[in-house]
Amino acid sequence: MSFNVINPGMLTLIEDSGRQGFQHLGITTGGPMDEHAFYWANRLLGNSPDTNQLEITFGQLQLIANHATSVAITGADLAARLNDKPIQPWCTYALKKGDTLAFGAPVNGLRAYLAVVGGFQVEEKLGSASTVKREQLGGLSGNGDPLKKGDVLHFTPHAEPIVQRAPKWTIPDYNAPLELGVMPAYQNASFSHDEQMTFFTHNYEVSQNIDRMGYRLSGTPIKSSLDGIISEGIAFGAIQIPNDGQPIVLMKDRQTIGGYPKIGCLSSLGAGQLSQRQPGQIVTFTSMDVADAEVERRLFNRVIFG
Incomplete structure (x- = not known):
């Protein structure tokens, strides 16, 4: 009734919604x-949408499986193998006792999701099993x-x-070009028309500084008329513009407040694609209506x- 972890990989976390x-x-x-990938993994198995699974980065x-079960793998293609036989993501697989499931290096994407029928037996903290390393919660x-x-x-x-x-x-x-819709929000009005045109017409490259807290992008800098703001609550997908003018997209493990001007916000599905x-890899932005x-x-x- 369990898996043994032979190699934990570079970063494997238990996450629910x-x-x-x-x-x-x-x-x-x-x-x-x-x-998108998380919820589809649970849907393929008939799990409740909130059922916890593994996020493999x-x-x-x-x-190694110690008992029979079925799993679903979605998200990135991380060159998964079942008993040394290559398998594809976005499918379910039946595992028997003694089967070995292993993941290699990224082929397409960065994060894969591994769901098991009924989820993993994990004690929840504050109503969730989700792992947040900085806050020493979950997992x-x-x-x-x-x-x-x-x-x-x-x-x-x-x-x-x-x-x-x-x-x-x-x-x-x-691996396809990514264009992300941005909803004008927060301090959008503090960015002049020219600055906004720069943001929406130039390419931005995903930098080396990416993690579950935020994605730092590099490209043509943009500036706000504000030197800074009083720290305020901040949403998943918010796009901060610090003093160097390089966008930072805030992700799931972001701090709950931020003090940089924000040009707008991605949808949760858009941030998931990022x-x-x-x-x-290159990212471009386009204006998107909240509706x-x-x-x-x-x-x-x-x-x-449903």
Whole structure:
């Protein structure tokens, strides 16, 4: 009724849909960086949408199954192998006792999601199992640590194989050019027309400084008329512009307040697509209406939640 962790990989975290209702106390939400991939993994297995799973960043994870179950793998193609046989993401796989599941290096994308029928048996902290290392919350041990060699991931055994594959239209190409819609928000008016045109007409490159807190981009700098602002609550996908003019997109493990001017905000699905991009990949931005983001999310929710 478990997996043994033979190699934890570069960064493997237990995540559910996030820790809600505590940002006023300075506790961030956490949760999956790529909601699209996360929710599809649970849908393929028939799990509740919130069921916890593994977020595997950069690969190298290796597990041995001690009992039969079915798993779903979505998100990045991390060159997964089942008993040394290559397998593809966006599918389910039946595992038997003694089977080895291993991930290699990224082929397409950065983060894969591994769901098991019924989820992993993990004690929740503040209503969630999501791992936030900075806040020492969640995960297998409850203290925010990522998986480590020798950990045991318990689950409820499931002998009947589940055979499912995500429809082709749901599967993103993380190597494709990425254009992200930005909703004008926060201090958008503090950026002149020329500065906004610069932002929306130039390419930005994903830098080496990316993690679950934020994605730093590099490109033509833009400036706000504000020297700074009083720190205020900040959302997933908000785009801060610090003094050097290089955008920072705030992600799932962001701090709950920020003091830089913000030109706008990505939708959660847009930010999820960004989270699959590696250093050196190019991102462009376009203006997006809030109503369009709402329609996009409603359509996604209708597919996932029914």
